[in-house]
Amino acid sequence: MAQLNFVQAITHTLDFEMARDPRVVLLGEDVGKRGGVFLASQGLFDRYGPDRVIDTPLSEAAIVGAAVGMAAHGLRPVAEVQFSDYIYPGFDQLVSQAAKLRYRSGGQFFAPMVVRLPAGGGVKGGHHHSQNPETHFVHTPGLKVVYPSSPADAKGLLTTAIRDDDPVVFMEPKRLYRAFKEEVPDGEYAVPLGQARVRLEGDDVVLISYGGSVAETLMAAGALSEQGVSAHVLDLRSLLPWDKGAVLEAVARVGRVVLVSEAPKTAGFVSEIAATISEEILDTLLAPPARVTGFDTPYPYAQDRAYLPGVNRILRAVQGVLNY
Amino acid sequence: MAQLNFVQAITHTLDFEMARDPRVVLLGEDVGKRGGVFLASQGLFDRYGPDRVIDTPLSEAAIVGAAVGMAAHGLRPVAEVQFSDYIYPGFDQLVSQAAKLRYRSGGQFFAPMVVRLPAGGGVKGGHHHSQNPETHFVHTPGLKVVYPSSPADAKGLLTTAIRDDDPVVFMEPKRLYRAFKEEVPDGEYAVPLGQARVRLEGDDVVLISYGGSVAETLMAAGALSEQGVSAHVLDLRSLLPWDKGAVLEAVARVGRVVLVSEAPKTAGFVSEIAATISEEILDTLLAPPARVTGFDTPYPYAQDRAYLPGVNRILRAVQGVLNY
Amino acid sequence: MIQETHLFKPFDKPLSLVTDAGVWNAPFELDLPDETLLNMYRDLVLSRLLDEQLGKLQRLGKTSFVAPNAGHEGAHVGVAYALRAGFDWLFPYYRDHGLVLALGVPLREVFGQTLATRADPNKGRQMPAHPGSGALNVFTAASPIASHLPPAVGAALSMKLRGTGQVAVATFGEGATSEGDFHAAMNFAGVQGAPIVFVCENNGYAISVALRKQSGSETIAAKAYAYGMPGYTVDGMDALACYYVMQDAVAHAREGRGPVLVELLVYRYGAHSSADDDSAYRPREEVAAWRRRDPLGRFRRFLEARGLWEEVQERGLRDELGRTLSAALAEAEAAGSVPTEWLFDDVYAEVPDTLLEQRESL
C-alpha cells in the first residue's frame, strides 16, 4: 500500500495496466514528454516510448476518433482530453462513433476505450476549465460514465474502465488531484462499475454526491454531526450505470435526501436520481428530494467558489429537508 | 388565415421575417436552390438571392459558428442543420461560442441567432436521422430551446425566436412536417417563449409532452376519454424556459402526472420536470410522476416505431398512475 | 507503376490510363491477367445491376431508402482490387455498395441490410446503404459525414504500432472534405505517417451543393499538401486508372511511407438518394454528358479491343447476374425480419438491468 494523491493514483494505474497489457496505449495533447498538463502520465513516455504514449495534434476529434479505431482494431486506448470542457470538438466522435459502434454493427465492431477527462471547478479556471459535462455522457446510450472522488477509487475504477469492453468516460475532479493522499493498493485492484460507496453511515438524512462535490458533502456531514444530525453519505462513483439499489435502499430507509452536484441545475444528472426516487419510492419520502447544484450559468471566473455547491448551501438544503 | 402543414408554416415564417427585417439571413446545407432537404426554405433563394440564403459547405461547425459571428456583427441568422443528429460536429460552436458569448464578454457581444433542427424519430431514419438531443441544449446555460408540435405554434415561436436577442435552438418534429394542416395566422403572430399550451382540459391525470410526442399523447388522451378518464394535456412548446407555473398548477390540482418524451430515458429533459414536481409539490401527488420515453439505446432502424413512446405505452403508464 | 512524376501537382490533369474508346494508353505495360480483367468487368456490371434492383425495391416500397451508385462503379472496382480483402480494413461510406461487393461482401448481406432482415450481420440497426462486415474488416458505415475518418486513422495507427502489415482505406465524397473530422484525420495521419489511403469519390455534388460552393481549392487532391502527403487526381470513370493508382497508394502506405490522398473523379447519374430530386440543381445535359463517359462502356470497349469480350458473353453475364441477384434477394428475405427484442442488444457488451427493465415495458 502506498500513500498517493489522486493524480498519482492515475499515473500508477496507467503504469500498472500498461505493464500488464501491451494493448494499452495512451494518447492526447502533451501526454508524452510533458507527461500531460496535470502530469497524469509523467514518466510513462520514458518508460513505454512514443508508440504507446502518443502526443497528438491539437484536435479532440482526432484523439477520441483515433481511439475508436484503435480500439476497434484491438488496442485498449486511454485517451486524455486536456480538460473536460474540451470534449466538445470531439463530441461527435464520442456520441456518434464510440457510443454507437457496437450497436450499429450488430456487435461486429466495438470500442473498448477510456476517455479521461479532468473535470470540475474550484481551480480558478473560468468557464472553459471548470465545467462538469457528465450529464451529456449519461444521456448518451452506449457510453459508461465514472466519476470517482478519491485516489483508491480512482485506481479501482480506472482499472475496471480500461478492462471494460465498452467505451468509458472517466471523469476526474481536478481540484482534488493534489488535495489529499490516501492508501492505494499496490497490486491488482478493480472496483466494479455501478456500485456506490457508503462514505458515512447515518439515519437522519441521505446525502448523495459524486466527484469533486463529495469533498464538500463530507464536510457538510461533519458539520451536521456536530449538530447531532446523522447523515448517510453515498458517493456514487459510477454514474452510468449508477447504483439505484443503494440509493433507493438508503432513501427509503431514511426518507430524506439531498443530492449534490457541481453541474448546472436544469436537467443535470441528479435530476435523474430525483426523478427515479419519486417514481419508485414516493411513499417513503418524508420530505421532497432536494438538489444542491451548480447554477444555470456558464462557469464564472471571479465567483469561482460561489458557483460550487459549498458546505453552506448543502447545510441549508439539509435544514429544509429536515424541517419539512 | 391559411391552412398550412408544419413545414409550410416554417417556410411562411422565414419568408415573413426576411421580408420584414433585412438582417434576417438563412444558411445551411442545401438551403439554396434545393430549398433544404425538407423544403423548408423552398422559393426563398429565388426570392432573396444567394446573399441572404446561403448554401454552406458540409460543416455544421461552419454553419453554427458563422451564425455566431454574423449575429455578433448585427445580422439575424437562421441556421439550418440538416438533421438534429448532425448538430454534434457543430456542438462546440453552440455550447462554447453561441451559449457563452454574452456572458464571457460581459454583455459586450451577443448572438441573436436561431439554429433550426429537424428532429425526432418515426421516419425510418435509423440512429442518425431520428435523435432527440434537446436535453443537451436544455442543460447548456445561455441557450433557449423551443420544440413546437403544430404549424401555428411553429409560426408563433419561430417568429419569437428570430426576434429574440439570445441564441435559440428551434427543434422541429420532422415526422409531423406533412402530417396535418391547421390554420396559421397570415400576418404578425408571435408566441412568447416559456408558455405551455393546454391542448385538452381534464381532471383525472395530467399528460405533459412536447414536439413529436404530443401527437401520440393526444391520441392516448382520446382513448382515455372513451374510457371515461379525463386527461389534462399540456404541450410545453418551449423547453428552456419551460412553463413551471402551468405544470405545477395542473399537477397540484390533479395529483397524477405522466411525462412523455421521445428522448432516451436516463437523464432526459422530462427527468427535470419530474424532479421539479417532486421538489416543489410533493404533497399534492396522489401517485408518483411517471415517465414514458424513448429507450436507453441508440435509435434503431428496424424497430423505428417500437422505440417511440406510443399510445399503448402511454396508456399503460396512465393506468399505473390511476391505479396507484 | 505510377511513378513519382504522377504525384499530384496543382493543375495537373486527372490521371487516365484507358481512353474513352477503350484503348490502353499508359506509360507502362498492362500487367493484369485476363481473368482479373474479366472479373473486374463482372463486378462493374454486378454493381450496376444491384443499383437498378435496389431502386426497384425502393419504388415498390420494400425498402425505405436507396443511395444510387451508378457512375461510381469504376472507382469502386478500382479500389476494391487494390486491397487485400479480409486483411486490410475498409472504412466505406453510404455510396459504396459496388465497393463492398467487389471486396467480397455477400449480396445476401447487402440485401439483408437493405431490408433489415436477419441476413444483415449488422442486425438491421441502420438505414439501408450502411454496409459493414466484421468478417471482411469492413467497418460498418455510419451516417454522420466524415465521422469514420478519425477511426480509420486510429485503426491505421494500430496497424503501424503492431506492425501487422495491414493498410486502412477510407472512402468519402468530396462534400465530406469540408467537415472538421476530415481535417483532423488527414492531419493526424500525416503527422504519424499512418498506413492509410484516403479515397475521395468526387462526384461534384454534395446533395445539391456543387464543388465550387463546397471547397475553395482547385482540386480535392491539392488538399494533400496541407498534410504533407502525396495527392493524386484520377479519372474515376476509368476503372484501371483507379486500380493502378490505388495499388501504388496502398503499396506506399504498406511500405511505411505514410498516408496518401486519392481523388477519383466520378459522377452520380441518379439523384442523391431516393429522397432527393436532382432536377432542381443539375442541368440534364450535364448528366447526359457524364453518362457518355460510363465506366462500364469504357471497360467493355477495352475488353473488346483486346478480344476478350463479345455481345453474346455480355448477354450471358447479365442473365447470370440477374439470377444471382434474385437468388440473393430471396435468401435475404427468407431470413426473416429482425425481431423487436434485438432493439436492446449490443448497446453494451452485456444487456444492463435498465435495458432489461425497458425491454419488459415494451
Place this chain on the structure above:
Amino acid sequence: MIQETHLFKPFDKPLSLVTDAGVWNAPFELDLPDETLLNMYRDLVLSRLLDEQLGKLQRLGKTSFVAPNAGHEGAHVGVAYALRAGFDWLFPYYRDHGLVLALGVPLREVFGQTLATRADPNKGRQMPAHPGSGALNVFTAASPIASHLPPAVGAALSMKLRGTGQVAVATFGEGATSEGDFHAAMNFAGVQGAPIVFVCENNGYAISVALRKQSGSETIAAKAYAYGMPGYTVDGMDALACYYVMQDAVAHAREGRGPVLVELLVYRYGAHSSADDDSAYRPREEVAAWRRRDPLGRFRRFLEARGLWEEVQERGLRDELGRTLSAALAEAEAAGSVPTEWLFDDVYAEVPDTLLEQRESL
C-alpha cells in the same frame, strides 16, 4: 507593397524586410513616417514591460494565470498597425495582449481583466489573458482553441453582405491549425471570398508539442492552398515585415479579393503559461538562439541606424512606460472586485426567473 511574387510558394524562405542588424533590406522604399516608427517601437516595449509586470503579479499571487507574450511582440505590432482600429474586427486568442494594446485597448482594461475587477468590460467572467472590447470590435477571446475562427468568418461574411468595407482579422497559434474549426473556417471563408485575414502566430510549440508532431506540412502557410487562398510565411520577429505583409493582406481582403492566410514565425521565450514548465520539452539553447533574434532589439537597431533613437530616449521611454503601467494597474485595482451577484447577469439578455431564484439561494 508586397508583390504577387511574394505569394507563398512551398519552400519559400520566410519574408523579412529588416536584417538582424537593423538594416532595411526590402525591394521597395520604406513609406512610414518617423512618428509611426517611433510609436511602433513604443508599443513593442510596452508589450514587453506589460508581460514582465503580469509575470510579477502572478508570482505575487495577485492573479491566477499568465500567458507570456514575449517573443510575439513584432507580430503583434505588425498586425495591429495594419488594421483600422475600432472599425475592423479583431478575433484574438489568449497570447495577444501586445496586439490588443497596440490596437488601443486601454491598459487599465487589460489589468482589470487580469485581476477580475470592475475595470474589465468583460466583467471578470473569464481567466486572465482573455481580453475583449466592444468599443474596439475586439471579440472577447475564448479558451477553446480555434473556436473563434468560424465566428470570425461569420462576421466577415456579414461585412461582405452588407458592404461595410470592414475586414476581420483572426489570430491563433500553429497548434490551432489542427482543430476542425480552423478547417471549417478557412474552407467557408475560401468558398465565400470572405474579407478575413487569418494570422497564425507560429511559435513552434503548442504547449509541449513541437510543430512536426502537430502538422505534416512544411509550413502553415502551405495550408492556404487547400482553401484556394494565398498564404505567406513571414519572419515574425521583424515587426515591419509583419506590418507590410499584413497591410497587403488586409487590402486584399478589403478590396473583395477574398481571404488570406499569414504565418508569422515567432517564438515564445517563456513557458506556455504560468502553469507550465518548458524545460521538459525545449532545449535551453533553442530559447537562447531565438532570444538573439528579439524583435525589440532589431527594431531598436533599425531606429538607431536611421538616427531616430539613442540610449537616453530608451531610458526615458522605459521610465515613462513603467509609470503608465503602474498607474493603470492602480486604477484597475481601485475599480474594486467584481460583485458576486454579477454571476447571474448576461447569461441572457434578461435575467430569467430561474436565475433570480438561484441568486436568492446564494
